[in-house]
Amino acid sequence: MKHMKRYILLPLLAAAIAVQAQDSYMNERLVNSSSDVIGTSRYVGMGGALGALGADISVISWNPAGIGLYRKNDIAMTMGGLWGKSHISEENRGKFTFDQAGFVLNVKTGGETCPYVNFSFNYQKKINFNHNFYADNPNLHELSQLDQLAELTDWDNGTENLEGMAWDNGFFGEKTLVDASGNPLLDEEGKEIKYRYNQYSSDRNEYTHHSEGSLQSFDFNVSTNVNDRAFFGLTIGVDNMRYRGWNYYREYYMPFDFDGKAKYDVENYDINISGTGVNVKLGTIIRPFEDKPFRFGFVVETPTWYRLKNSTWFDMVRQPNNLGSRTEAWESYLKFNIRSPWKLRTSIGSTIGSTLAWDVDYEYSAFRHTSMGYPENIYADGSTSGNVKDKAMNQMTRDNMRGTHTLRIGLEANATKNLAFRLGYNLSTSAYNKHISFDQYNLNSYAMDYATGTNFMRLGHTNILTLGAGYHTRNFYIDLAYKIRHQKADFYAFDTNFTNSNQELIPQFVLDNPALADVTIDPVGVDLTRQTITCTLGFKF
Numbered sequence: 001m002k003h004m005k006r007y008i009l010l011p012l013l014a015a016a017i018a019v020q021a022q023d024s025y026m027n028e029r030l031v032n033s034s035s036d037v038i039g040t041s042r043y044v045g046m047g048g049a050l051g052a053l054g055a056d057i058s059v060i061s062w063n064p065a066g067i068g069l070y071r072k073n074d075i076a077m078t079m080g081g082l083w084g085k086s087h088i089s090e091e092n093r094g095k096f097t098f099d100q101a102g103f104v105l106n107v108k109t110g111g112e113t114c115p116y117v118n119f120s121f122n123y124q125k126k127i128n129f130n131h132n133f134y135a136d137n138p139n140l141h142e143l144s145q146l147d148q149l150a151e152l153t154d155w156d157n158g159t160e161n162l163e164g165m166a167w168d169n170g171f172f173g174e175k176t177l178v179d180a181s182g183n184p185l186l187d188e189e190g191k192e193i194k195y196r197y198n199q200y201s202s203d204r205n206e207y208t209h210h211s212e213g214s215l216q217s218f219d220f221n222v223s224t225n226v227n228d229r230a231f232f233g234l235t236i237g238v239d240n241m242r243y244r245g246w247n248y249y250r251e252y253y254m255p256f257d258f259d260g261k262a263k264y265d266v267e268n269y270d271i272n273i274s275g276t277g278v279n280v281k282l283g284t285i286i287r288p289f290e291d292k293p294f295r296f297g298f299v300v301e302t303p304t305w306y307r308l309k310n311s312t313w314f315d316m317v318r319q320p321n322n323l324g325s326r327t328e329a330w331e332s333y334l335k336f337n338i339r340s341p342w343k344l345r346t347s348i349g350s351t352i353g354s355t356l357a358w359d360v361d362y363e364y365s366a367f368r369h370t371s372m373g374y375p376e377n378i379y380a381d382g383s384t385s386g387n388v389k390d391k392a393m394n395q396m397t398r399d400n401m402r403g404t405h406t407l408r409i410g411l412e413a414n415a416t417k418n419l420a421f422r423l424g425y426n427l428s429t430s431a432y433n434k435h436i437s438f439d440q441y442n443l444n445s446y447a448m449d450y451a452t453g454t455n456f457m458r459l460g461h462t463n464i465l466t467l468g469a470g471y472h473t474r475n476f477y478i479d480l481a482y483k484i485r486h487q488k489a490d491f492y493a494f495d496t497n498f499t500n501s502n503q504e505l506i507p508q509f510v511l512d513n514p515a516l517a518d519v520t521i522d523p524v525g526v527d528l529t530r531q532t533i534t535c536t537l538g539f540k541f
Contacts (some may be wrong), residue, residue, distance in 0.1 A: 022310055022336050022447040023438065024397040025456045027370055028431050030241065030273070031304065031340045033126035033215060034363055034406045035428040035462045035487075039100050040078050041479035041536040045468015046410030047424020051347030051361040052297045053410075054231065054285060057102045060122045060219045062361070063299045063345065064233030065283040067104060067120045068223035072540045074104040080481075080534030082130060095212075099534060100124045102219075113227055120221040127215040129243050135491045135524040138204040143521055144251055145205075145454055145494040204251070205493050207455070207524075211245035231285040239277035239304055246270050249455070249493065275308030279340075292350075297361075299345040306338040307375075310450070334450045337387055339371040354414060361408040367431040368401040370394075374446060392445040400436040405429045422468035422481070432458045438495040454494040457526070462487045479536040490523035 037048040039058030050059045054066025057076050078101070083094035102122030109116055177185045177193045184192045216239065223233030283299040312332040342365070349359035372393050376386025410424040438456040463486045470479040 022334060022372065022393075022450070023445075023456070024370070024372075024393060024400055025432075025436075025438070025458075027338050027372060027397070028367055028401065029459070030127075030215065030243070031277075031306065031338060031370070032365075032367065032404070032431060033217075034343070034365055034404065036127060036485060037408075037424070037426060037464055037466065037483065038125045038128065040076055040538075041080075041468055041481035041534045042412075042422065042470055044483055044532075044534055045422035045424060045466055045470070045479065045481040046359065046412060047408050047426050047464060047466045049347070049349075049359040049361045049408035049410030049424060051283075051299065051345060051359065051408075052285060052295045052349030053351075053357055053359045054297075057104060057120065057122050058100060058124060060102070060120055060221045060233075060235055061124060061126070061217055061237060061281065063283040063285065063297050063347065064221050064235035064281050065223055065231040065285040065297060065299075066233065067118050067221050068225050068231035068233050068285070070104045070106055070118050070120075071116065072104075073106050074538060074540045076103075076536055076538035077101045078534050078536040080532055082128060082530060082532045084131060084528070084530035095130045097125070097128060097130075097532070097534075100536070114224055117222065117224045120219075120223070122217075122219045122221075124217050124219065125214045126217050126239070129211050129213040129215070129245075131528070131530075132210050133526060133528070134209075135207040135526060136204070137207075137491075137493060137521065137524045139522045140203055140205060140251070140493075141521060142203065143494075143496060145249075146251075206248075206250045207491070207493065208248045209245065210247070211243065213241075213243040216240045216242075229287045229290065233283050235281040235283075237279045237281065237304070239279070239306070241273060241275050241277070241306065241308060243273040244271070251493075271310070271312045273308055273310050275306055277304040277306035277338075277340075279304040283345075294350040295348070297345075297347040297349075299343075301343040301345070303342055304338075304340040306340070308336055308338065310334045310336065312450075332450045334447065335375050336447070337373045337375070339373075341366040341369045356414075357412040359408075359410045361406075363406040363408075364403060365406070366403045368398050368403060370397055370401065372397070372447070390445050390447060392443055393447060396443060396445075400433055401431050402433055404431045418471055418473065420470045420472075422466070422470070424464075424466035424468070426462070426464035426466075428462040428464075430459055430461050438492070456492050456495070458490045458492075458523070459528075460488045460490075475539055475541055477536075477538045477540070479538070481532075481534050481536075483532045483534075485528075485530045485532075487528040489526045489528055491526050492521065492523050494521075496520040 037044050039048070039061075040056055043050060043056050043058035048058075048062060050056050050066060051063040054063065054069040056066065057074060059066030078099045080097055080099065081094055082097045100123065102120065102124070104118055104120040107117050107119065174194050179185055187193050218238045218240065219235050220238075221233060221235045223231065225231050279302050281299060281301045283297060285295055285297040287293070287295045310333070343363055344365075345361060345363045347359060347361040349357070351357045371389060373387045373389040376388050406426065406428040408424070408426050410422065412420055412422045414420045436456070436458050438454065464483060465486075466481060466483045468479060468481040470477060472478075
C-alpha cells in the first residue's frame with residue numbers, strides 16, 4: 001500500500017482576528033467594542049476616559065450626558081492609519097481608516113434652570129476588523145482536525161458544513177464498533193453502530209488569516225444641563241456590521257509507509273457577515289459641590305440586538321497522483337441574531353485650574369450572558385419574525401465566558417492657552433475563562449449544521465497606551481493621537497475533547513491508535529499588537 005502525504009486546507013472565521021462557525025468565541029469578537037478605543041483624537045489621546053469630563057463628540061457612545069456640557073455648536077471629522085505586526089509571520093500592513101464624523105447643535109432655551117438643550121449625531125467605528133496573521137503549529141502529536149470532523153459526521157450528516165464536505169469527498173472510512181469478543185455493537189433499533197474515521201495522522205499545520213471591515217455606530221443624542229450641576233443624556237445607537245475574511249488552513253499527514261504523494265485542498269475560502277443592531281444608552285454627570293470642579297458620572301447601556309447573516313463560500317480541489325483533478329464549490333448561508341450583554345459604567349473626574357484635567361472610568365460587561373438565536377420564521381420575501389434561542393450555544397457561552405472589566409485613565413495638560421498634551425491608558429480583561437474548549441461533538445447547536453471550521457482562539461487581556469496633542473484657536477481645532485493596542489491570544493486548530501478515553505463510547509480512530517487517548521495539542525501563541533495614528537479636524541461656533 002502506498003504511503004500518502006495529504007494536505008487539507010480548512011477555514012476559520014473571526015472578529016478583529018479570525019472567525020469560523022457562528023459560535024460563542026466569534027460572537028464575542030464581533031460585538032466586544034469595549035476592548036478598543038476609537039473616536040476623535042482627543043478621545044483616543046485620553047484613552048477614552050471622558051465619562052465625567054465630557055464635552056467631546058465621541059463621548060456620545062460612552063456617556064451620553066457628556067454632550068450636555070457643550071455650550072457651542074461643534075463639527076468634527078477624524079481619519080488616520082492603522083497597522084499591525086504579527087510576530088509569527090513578521091507581516092506588517094497598513095491601512096487607511098475613517099473613524100468618526102459628527103456634529104453637536106446647541107439650542108438655547110432662555111430658561112434659568114435648563115438654559116440649553118443639545119442635539120447631536122455621530123458616526124464612529126467601534127471595532128476595526130482589518131487584520132492579518134499566520135500561525136504554524138509543529139506539535140500536533142499525530143492528531144488531526146479530520147479526527148474531530150470524523151466524529152461530527154456520526155451525528156450530523158448534513159452537506160452544508162465542513163464535515164459533510166469532507167465525508168462526501170472521501171476523506172473518511174467507516175467501521176463498525178465491536179465489543180471485546182469482536183461482536184458488533186447495536187443501537188436501540190438493532191442497527192450496527194458505525195463510526196467514521198480518519199486514517200492519517202498529522203505532525204503539523206499552518207493557518208493564514210486576512211480580514212477587513214468594521215462595526216460602525218450611528219448615534220443620535222439629546223442632552224441637557226440643569227443649573228450647571230447635573231447633566232443628563234440619552235443616546236440611541238444603530239450599529240452596522242460589515243465583516244469579510246478569507247483564510248487558509250493546511251495540515252500535513254505522514255503515514256508510515258510513504259512512497260507517493262496526494263494533495264487535497266480547500267481553498268478560495270471567503271466569508272461575509274453583515275447586519276444591523278440597536279441599543280440605548282442613558283447617562284448622567286453630577287457636580288456634587290457647587291464651588292468645586294469635581295464630578296462623577298454613571299451610565300447604563302442596554303444590550304445591542306443584532307440581526308445578522310453569514311454567507312460562506314469555499315471550494316475543494318482534489319488532486320491524487322496521476323488521477324487528474326476534481327473541484328467542488330460549496331456555499332453556506334445562515335441568518336442569526338445576537339444579543340450583547342448589559343453594560344454599566346461609572347466615572348470620576350476633575351480639573352485643576354485651567355492647567356490639568358483628569359478622568360478615571362470603569363465599565364463592567366457580563367459577556368457570559370451574551371445570547372444567540374435564529375429567526376423563527378423566514379418568509380419568501382426575506383423578512384423574519386420571532387426568535388428561537390440556541391440553548392446549547394448559550395450554555396457554551398456561560399461555561400467558557402466571564403464578565404469583563406474595563407479601566408480607563410486619562411490626563412490632559414494645557415502647555416499654553418492654545419496647546420494641550422494628553423496621555424491615556426486602558427486595561428480590558430479577557431472575556432474568556434482560563435480553560436476553554438470547542439467540543440462540537442457534544443454541542444447540539446443549529447449553528448453547527450453550517451460550521452465551516454473547528455478552530456477557536458482564547459484572547460487575553462487588552463492593554464492600550466495612548467498619546468495625544470491638540471491645538472485650538474477661537475473656533476478651529478486640530479488634534480492628533482497615537483495608540484498602541486497590545487493583546488495576545490492562544491490559537492487552536494481544533495478541540496481535542498474527542499481524545500478523552502473516558503467517553504461513554506471511545507472514538508474508533510482512538511481504538512485504532514490507543515496512544516492518542518488523552519493527548520491534546522499545544523496552542524499557538526499569537527501577538528495581536530496594533531498601532532494607530534489619527535487626526536481630527538473640528539470647528540466650534
